[in-house]
Amino acid sequence: MANTKYPTGVSVRLASRDGSLTGVTSGVAPSFLQANLIVLPSRYADDFRLLCARNPVPCPLLAESSQIGSHDSLKSYIDGLSGDAIASDIDIRHDAPRYMVYQDGKLVDSHVPDVTAQWTEDHVAFLIGCSYSFETALVNHDLPPRHTVTQRNVPMYRTNIPLCPAGAFTGSTYVVSMRPYARSDVEKVRDITRPFVTTHGEPIAWGWDSMRNLGISDINKPDWGDAPLEMDGQPLDVTNPDVVPVFWGCGVTPQEAVMRAELKGIVLGHAPGHMILLDVKDGDVFNVK
């Protein structure tokens, strides 16, 4: 589902900024890195950096505001790349197609087009790697993710797998994204996604047993995104031993962590699936074919 209307990261950011792009970003600007967003009051910034360091699979930190209050310049966490190289013409408050707003740990507004009114001089933005970044590689290996073929948002689920706590961030668990694959293709899917270390890398679990171990009771009722479908449009067949769910760490995890930790004040995030696109391409960051 390559979308040739938006060939580059900056074209997606500008289309989000002017309001012409409002939907999910799976498949747009192929091979450009996509990022999850979390915006925190500055007093939580140290604890959040530690949360990412301790949980790099669901929370791979790519960049943050160049200083407290900066919504238009970045400090990079990617070796050898400057903040400007990651995204030069950026406005964190506008450049995701849709946003979520939290107050005192509770979701108070959902899928708003921008967060100019909520942003303050005390906010710090963090950009987290996104598994959309490896979907181009899966397509290139003739293993396109189901949700791109059916033109839906990827399904995302809460799990019972604890994050390693960090300061104020306690009681959090992994959020995962899911793509169904033939059991016989799982090792190939692991190999293809393994090099994408800062965009969640290889899956954290696969198979029907793993779904139960993650504490997911109904694969057809995701907590975010669209329900998964068979190719004929029916719900996913949970009795099929030959096609199994494959789970990756998901960058919605920090938003869930904010709610679990009941952080005080205004916290902002992207709407799940509605990412901020970057200027770097996966080949600039990963050793991938």
Add this chain to the structure above:
Amino acid sequence: MANTKYPTGVSVRLASRDGSLTGVTSGVAPSFLQANLIVLPSRYADDFRLLCARNPVPCPLLAESSQIGSHDSLKSYIDGLSGDAIASDIDIRHDAPRYMVYQDGKLVDSHVPDVTAQWTEDHVAFLIGCSYSFETALVNHDLPPRHTVTQRNVPMYRTNIPLCPAGAFTGSTYVVSMRPYARSDVEKVRDITRPFVTTHGEPIAWGWDSMRNLGISDINKPDWGDAPLEMDGQPLDVTNPDVVPVFWGCGVTPQEAVMRAELKGIVLGHAPGHMILLDVKDGDVFNVK
């Protein structure tokens, strides 16, 4: 339980090498970093580095063999420190007081004094941070770990918390160490151990509920180390709401991972609690008081 007989890291290594030190290393050479050891056939080295990168809390990688087959020189993973600075006069085959030997994923020999006979030119050694490194800080804050006061080995437990898989390393779970603390001291204990980021850092869980969530059925029957004791020598009182178990990631995790993954060939590790001491002190690595 500061042991003044062995004031430095190298004095512990030499005493282990000549056979005069055979016991656990908790409390020896205060403030010198202690390390867990895992030695793998070289074909597993890449996957193991990725396992550590994806699971830095239980598997914080400090150093590895400078090249395949090197048992006497290190390559550092600590910013600003060379391998020589981490440990200059070292022999991986002798310098832990006791070792474990695995063949094809099964433990075949336990608490052997050295592994000269098992080491081959194809082996790569990895040194992993150890929670003993923050015990001096706990002592300095008048919060000495119980097992040091009772002069026993720290209790260690298997859990049901999955590691993020990496290549050959699948199906592994966290191993944790446990120190009981007054519930009212837990936040202070978290604060004191938080800066020790490459030696497991702050706890991953605390409280009696967390014990059950980790899948630990009997706190008085650890899988490694000595059973925990009350100060009067009785088993730990699991009905006491005011003194609770506090759990940290543990560097025995990689040995458990080797067994779960059923790695082929000869794998070597330290005996739990019998660590390799380094030349660096915690103040060289962490921003601690």
